[in-house]
Amino acid sequence: MAEPKILVVDDSPTELRLMVEPLIARGYRVITATNGIEALDMVARELPRLILLDVLMPGKNGFQVCRQLKSDPATRDIKIIIVSSKNQDSDRFWGLKQGADEYLAKPFNDEALLSHVSALLG
Numbered sequence: 494m495a496e497p498k499i500l501v502v503d504d505s506p507t508e509l510r511l512m513v514e515p516l517i518a519r520g521y522r523v524i525t526a527t528n529g530i531e532a533l534d535m536v537a538r539e540l541p542r543l544i545l546l547d548v549l550m551p552g553k554n555g556f557q558v559c560r561q562l563k564s565d566p567a568t569r570d571i572k573i574i575i576v577s578s579k580n581q582d583s584d585r586f587w588g589l590k591q592g593a594d595e596y597l598a599k600p601f602n603d604e605a606l607l608s609h610v611s612a613l614l615g
Contacts, residue, residue, distance in 0.1 A: 497542035497614050498522045502532040502558070503576070504550045508599070512545050512576065515603040516610065529553025533561065536568055543613055545606075548577040548588070556591045563592030572613040576601070
């Protein structure tokens with residue numbers, strides 16, 4: 494069986510690389526988007542199993558994207574991990590309230606990222 498497809502969304506090329514590289518090394522199929530609008534288009538086309546989603550982005554922010562995906566029956570089962578530099582308890586609470594399955598604060602290490610991903614993908 495093919496490895497699950499993961500969409501990584503971040504407007505920073507550096508942050509994108511920090512998330513993409515360990516996933517590819519672990520054998521996941523990875524696609525990327527650099528803003529919320531592009532992320533929604535990519536989800537419609539590719540239907541990934543999981544999304545790593547930054548919060549602070551131009552256009553639609555990660556909270557808006559998460560809320561939109563989780564309120565649509567076609568995409569509500571896609572697992573979403575919000576990955577954000579906003580690391581207060583209130584940020585985490587708000588992210589989970591938008592429907593995110595998990596919240597990972599930046600900076601993170603590869604082990605934390607991969608363990609969240611594998612836990613959600615079962």
